Amino acid sequence: MAIISLQSAASGMSALNTALDVIANNLANVNTAGFKASRANFQDLLYIERSQPGVRNANDDQRPTGLQVGLGVKVSGTEYDFTAGNPIKGNKLDIYIQGNGFLRVQVEDARSPSGTAYTRAGQLALNSDGELVLATDQGRRLADGITIDGDVEDIQIDSSGRVLIKRPGVAELEDGGQLTLANFVNPWGLSSLGENLFADTDASGPPIEGEAGTDSFGTILQGYYESSNVDPTTELINMIRVQRAFEMNSNTIRAADEVLRSVAQLRR
């Protein structure tokens, strides 16, 4: 019997350990552009029925069953928090999506079966071929395939995601292409690829594509990027809570161990 308390406590420790891992990752990414915090969701495990004939309740009537003992806890999954981060003043080519939507990025098929990944980290740059890419070490191209070549004085991205190029000595702006955003029925079902990228899955549903400012898509703000949405205070409070709960479960193990030792010493 004490074996069950040992197992419950062990399940608690392992679930809380996972929660601590999630919190640690959130805190590590407190300054990562476009990062979305996760939380570990807990659920109680199944219950066993420990019935004993003739058991009475407080009203003194008998119940054939009703004696339940829980078997502990597990992490049912992690869930992203897709609330927006704050706009932070950045470079000329940084963009912030005010509202729903993800930028579409080209990745290898091995990483995402559709060949496209999605991000809210709108820190963009031009590579040596003049292609619009993410300003990460991988320099991944945006899936819209926008190339800006030749002599450029200024690049503007308007609120609907249209890229406009100012050529020296030309008064009119040249059309450089259109950024398309993607949205998901269930963004919480996206899977994280690292590099601030998400991939679509069966759970997220296929991407719904559209221009910024139309339907449910947000608008684009140039010159700003999105901060991490991790709130360090909340994370630290959760960390304290998880750590203390972990310690309490380790105490249960000690108490259950004490019980088993006493039982073992019954006949010396």
Place this chain on the structure above:
Amino acid sequence: MNYGYAIGASGVLAAMHRQDVAANNLANVTTTGFKMDLGATVPREAARVEDGLYNLPSNKLLERLGAGVLLAPTRTVFEQGPIETTGKPLDVAIRGDGFLAVGGAGVGGTQTVRYTRDGRMTLDPRGTLVSVTDGSPVLDAQNNAIRLDPGQKIAIDGDGTIRQGGREVARLAFVDIADRTALRKAGANRFDVPAAALASSAPARGSIVQEAIEGSAVDPIRAMMAVQSAANAVSASLRMMSMHDELTGRAISQLGRIS
């Protein structure tokens, strides 16, 4: 045989049961919508009283001793857990009495409805409102699944009415079950409710709070003390058993000596 052995053993088994229940409470000290269990025990009557054999001769002294301890049905304490704001539109907490209804697989491929106070929800790829723990649909007042438009803002009122774009699109089942003792834990933060008890269900008096969840209602200090006191009770009962062992030993070696 020495009667005290059996009484001591019943004490050990009952205390271990109490420890199991308390260990589960502690393991769920951070589980959303979790309610604490109490591992209750009741005194056991002497055999003659328990079996109603009043006309049999018996030893009055022995009868007054009782027969140790029995396990009583586990009681769940429906205390309010702390309301924690999360800022997620599809998280709801219940303040006061009430349960949300969740569909799920029952015995033999049937569909069943379970009740929960864990209001963490999300949308599945078809836009159905589901529970985050295992993707079971969260039900409306008519026990149907709820379909929402993922593109629009979701507002949930205190009575469970879901609004999108200012229009009422659905209403969460939000009921209270009068006979709380009939609720049985089914795992995944849910309760099974037998049909008889479901008849006593009524609209909930509590209110739904959006962008918040109800934390575990386990009082960690009480749960820890229960784990420790159960361990102490086990040692005490075991000590009684070894004392009886000693007595029996002495009876054999001293009383029974011939010379």
